[in-house]
Each structure stands twice: as C-alpha cells, then as structure tokens.
Amino acid sequence: MAKTDEKMIVNGKRIDDRELEETRPITIKVGVVNRATGSASVRFGNTEAIASVYGPRELFPRWMQESETGILRCRYNMAPFSVDDRKSPGPDRRSVELSKVIRLALEQATFLEDFPKATIDVFIEILQADGSTRVTGINAASLALADAGVPMKDLVTACSVGKIDGKLVVDLNGKEDNNSEIDLAFAMMGTKKKVTLLQMDGIVTKAELVKLIKLAEQTCEKIYEMQKKSLKEKFKRV
Amino acid sequence: MTEAVKEEKVDVVVPGEFISEKAGRKVGQGAYYEGEKVFAEVLGIPRINENEIFVIPLSGVYVPDVDDKVIGCIKAVEISGWSVDINSPYLAFLPLSEGVAGFVDSHKDDLSRFFDVGDMIFCKISKCTKSKTIQVSMRVIGAKKLYDGITIKVTPSKIPRIIGKNGSMISLIKQKTVCDIIAGQNGVIWIRGEDKAKAIEAILKIERESHRIGLTERIEGMFV
Amino acid sequence: MEERYALELIEKNKRIDDRKFEDFRPITIEQGIIQKAEGSARVKLGDTEIIAGVKMNIGEPFSDTPNEGILIVNSEFTPLASPDFESGPPGEDAVELSRVVDRGLRESKCIELEKLCITPGEKVWAVFIDIHIINHQGNLLDCAALAAIAALLKAKMPKIVDEKIVREDYEKDLPVVAKPITITVCKVGDKFIVDPILEEENILDSKLTIAVMDDDRICALQKQGKREFDIDDIEKMVNIAIKKSGELRKLLD
Numbered sequence: 001m002a003k004t005d006e007k008m009i010v011n012g013k014r015i016d017d018r019e020l021e022e023t024r025p026i027t028i029k030v031g032v033v034n035r036a037t038g039s040a041s042v043r044f045g046n047t048e049a050i051a052s053v054y055g056p057r058e059l060f061p062r063w064m065q066e067s068e069t070g071i072l073r074c075r076y077n078m079a080p081f082s083v084d085d086r087k088s089p090g091p092d093r094r095s096v097e098l099s100k101v102i103r104l105a106l107e108q109a110t111f112l113e114d115f116p117k118a119t120i121d122v123f124i125e126i127l128q129a130d131g132s133t134r135v136t137g138i139n140a141a142s143l144a145l146a147d148a149g150v151p152m153k154d155l156v157t158a159c160s161v162g163k164i165d166g167k168l169v170v171d172l173n174g175k176e177d178n179n180s181e182i183d184l185a186f187a188m189m190g191t192k193k194k195v196t197l198l199q200m201d202g203i204v205t206k207a208e209l210v211k212l213i214k215l216a217e218q219t220c221e222k223i224y225e226m227q228k229k230s231l232k233e234k235f236k237r238v
Numbered sequence: 239m240t241e242a243v244k245e246e247k248v249d250v251v252v253p254g255e256f257i258s259e260k261a262g263r264k265v266g267q268g269a270y271y272e273g274e275k276v277f278a279e280v281l282g283i284p285r286i287n288e289n290e291i292f293v294i295p296l297s298g299v300y301v302p303d304v305d306d307k308v309i310g311c312i313k314a315v316e317i318s319g320w321s322v323d324i325n326s327p328y329l330a331f332l333p334l335s336e337g338v339a340g341f342v343d344s345h346k347d348d349l350s351r352f353f354d355v356g357d358m359i360f361c362k363i364s365k366c367t368k369s370k371t372i373q374v375s376m377r378v379i380g381a382k383k384l385y386d387g388i389t390i391k392v393t394p395s396k397i398p399r400i401i402g403k404n405g406s407m408i409s410l411i412k413q414k415t416v417c418d419i420i421a422g423q424n425g426v427i428w429i430r431g432e433d434k435a436k437a438i439e440a441i442l443k444i445e446r447e448s449h450r451i452g453l454t455e456r457i458e459g460m461f462v
Numbered sequence: 463m464e465e466r467y468a469l470e471l472i473e474k475n476k477r478i479d480d481r482k483f484e485d486f487r488p489i490t491i492e493q494g495i496i497q498k499a500e501g502s503a504r505v506k507l508g509d510t511e512i513i514a515g516v517k518m519n520i521g522e523p524f525s526d527t528p529n530e531g532i533l534i535v536n537s538e539f540t541p542l543a544s545p546d547f548e549s550g551p552p553g554e555d556a557v558e559l560s561r562v563v564d565r566g567l568r569e570s571k572c573i574e575l576e577k578l579c580i581t582p583g584e585k586v587w588a589v590f591i592d593i594h595i596i597n598h599q600g601n602l603l604d605c606a607a608l609a610a611i612a613a614l615l616k617a618k619m620p621k622i623v624d625e626k627i628v629r630e631d632y633e634k635d636l637p638v639v640a641k642p643i644t645i646t647v648c649k650v651g652d653k654f655i656v657d658p659i660l661e662e663e664n665i666l667d668s669k670l671t672i673a674v675m676d677d678d679r680i681c682a683l684q685k686q687g688k689r690e691f692d693i694d695d696i697e698k699m700v701n702i703a704i705k706k707s708g709e710l711r712k713l714l715d
Contacts, residue, residue: 149298
C-alpha cells in the first residue's frame, strides 16, 4: 500500500470512523484447529491471524535438544492472498525477523524449564493483513499456548500504537500504518506488565514515547480482559 | 420447546491469574508462586485445600511422574530392552530386567519374543530423572501385556474423572458396555469387549464435560 | 567460567574489562578503506570489528516512491568472524541486524533519497550497504550501525556517461544530511550497561536498541534478549542512549 496525501484524521475521527484511542472491533475464538494441541484465531478489524501450537513434543534432531530446558520455535507467515499485491509464498526477511521477535515475546512468559529436551512449536498465519499483523499474531499465539495447556507465567497481550496526522492513536490499520509518523508494536505479560516486545519505526521525542507506552499499556489491559474471557468461555458451555 | 440452559459458574483460571495466598501450603502442579502469592500456570480448575494449592489443567500433554501407571506402545526392540511410547514428549525405556522375570541371555534370545513393536503394555513409571529420562517397569502388580482391544487418547488430566471416585465411573461403563477397560494416567485408555463404541462415547463425553456438575447422572442416562 | 564471573562482577558494579557501566570500549573508525567501493568504513569497538561497504547501482524505483532512490542494507555473519557463524544464507540474527540498521538510517532520512532520482519512475540510484562482520566480540549491532553511517558519510556518487556508470570518477558526495547513532542498552539484573562484550552478552537479561537522531529524537526501537523488562525501564534506557549517542556522534565529525 502506498503513502497517500489523504488526511488520516478528519474532524477528530479516523478514516474508519474511530476515535483516536479506539481499537477496531476485536473477535477472538479459541480452539479453531482441532488437530493442533492448542489454537486460536484473532481479528482486529480486517486483520486476521490464526495460531496453532504443537507440543511440547520431542525435539529432533537430537543435537538441537537442550537437556535443561525446552525450546520454543515460532514461524510467522503471511498468506499470499493476505495483502493487496500478492505476496510470494515462503519466508522473506520481514517474516524471518518477525518470527524471531515474536518467539522471544512468547518465550519470556513460558516455563520452558518444565520441558527439557522438548520443543513447543508455534505457527502463526496471517490470513488478512490490514495493519498491526504481528501484534494480532502474538495475541492469537498466546491464546493458543494457553489452549494447549503449556505452562505460562502469564498471558501475553499485544497492541500497536502510533502517531498519524500529528495525533497519538492506538491500533493502526493498514492505511494508517503506511502513512504514520510513528508506528510502535508493544507486547507485555497481561497482568505482570513486563514488556516482552517493543519495536518502533518513525520519529518520536522522548516525551511522546512515554505517552505512547502508557497508551499501549492501557490498550493491552483491555485486550487482556478479552483474552481471559475467551479462554474461560470455551469451557463454560458445551 | 427450547430448554433453558443454566449458566454454570465454573471456576476456570487462566495462566498468570492469582489464585490464593500461599500460607505455608505446598504449591502443586499447574501453579507457581512469587513470594506469598500463588498464580495459575495453565488454563484449568484451581483446587485449594489446607495442604496444597494446585490447578487441574483442562488440556496439555502428559508429563511423566514416578509411580504413574501408564499404557505404552513398544516402539523399538533395543539391545537390552525396549523403547516405549508413553504418549508424552519423552520416550521411555523398559530395561530387560524390568520386563522379564528370570534370566534372559540377550545375546542368544531375540527380545522381540517377549515384547514386539506395536505391543501395548500396562506398566509403571519406575524412574524419571530431572532431564526427563524415563524408565518403566513391568515388575509391578497389575502390569501386563494388553492383547486385542483398541486404544484411545484423552487429555491426561481428565483421567481421574474418567476413573471416578474409587473407580465408580469406570466400573459403571465397564459394566454397562461389557468391556474390559484400563485407563493409564498418561491419557491412554484400552478397551476390549462388546460395546466398545458406547464405551468410547461415554469416555469422550466425560472428557468434554469433566468440569461440569451432574456428570454422573448424565453418563448413567446414556445407558438407559 | 568467564560468563558467571562477568555476572558476579556486574552485581558488584564492576565489569570484566574494568569499564564503567556507561563506557564504550575504545572505538576506532577508518573511512574510505575499500577502493572498489563507493564508500566504506572499518569500525572497531574493542575487538569487535565490522567493515561496511557502500556500492551504488542503477535500478528501478519502488512503485510507491517513483522519485526516490533505493536503500538496501544487508549483513553477512561471515564464518571467519566467530565459531558460531555458519556459511549459507543469512540467519534470523543477520536478518534482524540488517533490518534494525536499515530502520535507523531510513527513518532518520539521513540520505536525501529524492536527490538520487535519475529519471522519475524509471531510473534511480540504488544504495547498497553491506555489513561484513570481521570479528565478533559482542555488540555487533551498534558497531554495524556506526560502520554504516561512517561509510555513508564519505561515500561518493559515480558519474553516468552515455547511460553507463563510470566508477572511480566521482562527481559528488552521496547526499547524507544526518548522523543517526544506534545505542543498545542492556539490562543485567537491575543494572544497565552499554557495549557488552561477548561474555556479558551471554548473561544479560534483555536489551533495547535505540536509534537516536542529531536532535535527540528517536527513530527506531528494537527490544532484544531472552528476558523481559519493566515498562519504567524504557525511559531509563532511552535516556542513556541519548546521552551516549551524542558522544559517539562527535567521533564522526
């Protein structure tokens, strides 16, 4: 998607009619891939991610095993039809980097020491990309890990915040992402508030950064409540 | 006429959720503590009693523990024993001395005549090291090779519910379906007999609804 | 084991090579060392050594920026630099390093990409920055980012004669108008250090890489490392980065 000259904020409302600090409609479903040990799908507006977790399972080749602790492996991938210009299948540099940072974001909350020599494999597929794909993927993956019964210190909750047309906003969609002055991805442990992912592009003053982090924390608190509710609801009614 | 569905208050906790103050109690499976506060580490049902705080996971793989009775499948015949798949991220080993009573000359005898690849056995976890090297043994009362029948897998944490208090639930199913049923703590259940399909249906129903009240009545209702 | 020793020292407010927490190792910057490249620099942070080379080619612009030149950053974790590096395509660490260095350069707009347009919509200059790790003794990212900007600052643009590039006959300098500096601040326990050597890298909890512009605004952030940090740590680490970036920027004058 190209940069446009279009104004991103008109009369205090964003192009999709949202308030500055309003997230897009969020839908969460837990247990969507029944072959997987755990799974979940999360939608933020038109961005949709599915995550599956397999394991803990024995790790091969053996030389990769850590005798004291398990490992977490993560693959973030965008489906070819998820974007405007078809994306060739297979990993590109962006997917490689995002797979790494997402893995670290989840690993920090997982009790890997409980599974020496084993691996927990996390697969994230972005089915529709309209901005903020990595944080949508992290929200789905964290739910999938809980659904799989993997011991975790906390759920991991993520959101994007940024600056468009001079104003600080939350949950950037695709167009806003491309035309933003600042685009920041943030993930934290839902209740412990420890930061597990932080990436930013753009130009920000220190003061703006402090404000953005606060906004991100508050937004994550709301998303955490939704994650918690979806997990509990899976077992309420049969 | 539509039945009114009762919203049952199920006390499910998510990872990271606060359960209780430690107050000198043991923190068991599915929970962890920081200082005096105990939190859940898995999605499950918390249990608090005067000695222990733990969480029954609603899902998750089988993590072996010493003395567990499990159903395994022989994966390979090795030089001095057999490797056994116990439905876990960890492969177990059944040493010759733990599988067969009496002297066996492993140079002369072909070990597969005792246990061959694909055989199902009901055995006990005899050793489990910190880095999860697992050893099983057949030299326990009740251990045996399982002939014929079929096996199904359920979430290991549901096994206690499937067995029931003093074995009441599993006995009910055995009786009503005229089947032999053995439930391993590793989530593997062996069934042999007449109405296997009905037995499986009942077992899967318990697995799905294990956290809801009135389960015993609903299972009994299946056999009317 | 040196790593355990490094951790013990930090807990006692010391470091294994006697530095203060906010000290960098001795830094040397040499520019213009590779004749065949349009720009180049060798940077050493202590024993960590990286060479960055700038090569320019003519290419097609991206469809959404038809009047702008292209910037591509690539890095090689060459096997000669460390027993842990293997031959083959870039692994995730090499990809991450390239992309974070790229962000610092791109978001700060240090290269005037509009001045690299030859024929709008058809031909533009492509600036390739290749980062070659020569010796890995910790803190590759800060070293690489410094080498990249050092190479760019003295880079020259080749001439175009009869639609062909004539190298080594330089017309003018590459239009570089800013000096973004990347500082990675590391958390060990409850302490913050900069420029970790290899032993320290293996025991630190988490790191935040911060790219700082000439006016102290921040143009890139990347959290790395296996452990988490507190929300309040962010501002502390940014403060340290802003302070150190000023010192490093002076070395490029």
